[in-house]
Amino acid sequence: MLKKSILTMDKLKKKDIYNILDDALLFSNSFKDWHLSRKRLIANLFFEPSTRTHYSFISAENQLGLNIADFNPQTSSLTKGESLYDTVKTFSCIGYDAVIIRHTQDNYFEELENIDVHIINAGDGKGNHPSQSLLDLYTVYDEFKTFENINVLIVGDVKHSRVAHSNIHAFEKMGANVKVTGPLELMDKDDKRYVNFDKGIKWADVVMLLRVQFERHGELLKIKKDEYLKKYGLTIERYEKMKKHAIIMHPAPVNRGIEIDDLLVECEKSRIFRQMTNGVYIRKAMIKYIFDEEF
Ligand code: CP
Helix, strand or coil: CCCCCECCCCCCCCHHHHHHHHHHHHHHHCCCCCCCCCCCEEEEEEEECCHHHHHHHHHHCCCCCCCCEECHHHHHHHHHHHCCHHHHHHHHHCCCCCCEEEECCCHCCCCCCCCEEEEEEEEECECCCHHHHHHHHHHHHHHHHHCCCEEEEEECCCCCCCCHHHHHHHHHCCCCCCEEEECCCHHHHHHHEEEHHHHHHHHHEEEEEEECCCCHHHHHHCCCCCHHHHCCCECHHHCCCCCCCCECCCCCCCCCCCCCCCHHCCCCCCCCHHHHHHHHHHHHHHHHHCCCCCC
């Protein structure tokens, strides 16, 4: 990469992660109104649907005083066959300082490394989702004030989840313990982290649910949607086995009544909507980081 970018969690050092978390904390309180030192142009290039990531980046960009372009693939030259490389190169040539990209292709950013523009990866296929991972780290750190020996149970469709793939390594790097559970056909092959859900729920300080991605691979699941909750979802019965201080997380969107009982989405232990609020602080901190700005 020619310019400072955030593409995957493994490229971020522990020190950089702590800096981003500390800045996000300041954005949540005393530095709410802080702006970048000069106007910069940023473009949001979402080639795949998104609510939280897309619009919380827009919220963060507005709060930081950026000039924003919101790219629409349907009305762009993508419809005439333009490649991702040519689209991003165009934004760099016409004066954009940074681009935020979500794309269906795993590791799409590898082909963009010689383009002179800052890139933040807003999700690539089933590969990486660093802004989600950072906001998840922030949510856990805010709750427990440490990562050391915090037990994180990731539940559900691990195999197709960029959130799980980013988070497993990020949480382990920060000192947490990670286990996974869910339908065996949705686990990564031979993952030694696998644990039975009913055992894992008593071990966990954080129960991190994942969305079942029916639109990508619903056919892989050998059970019906309504059986999923009972077998692999967070039911009231499993909720009652959670530790007193344990919390529930989910990157959302949530399939209510499938990964989690509808009644638990906003229960006392749930941090699902708090994660979304934290996402804006984290995305402000990520933008500050790529532009190397100081408070
Ligand atoms: N969590 C997440 O990435 O949600 P969106 O797909 O709505 O951005």
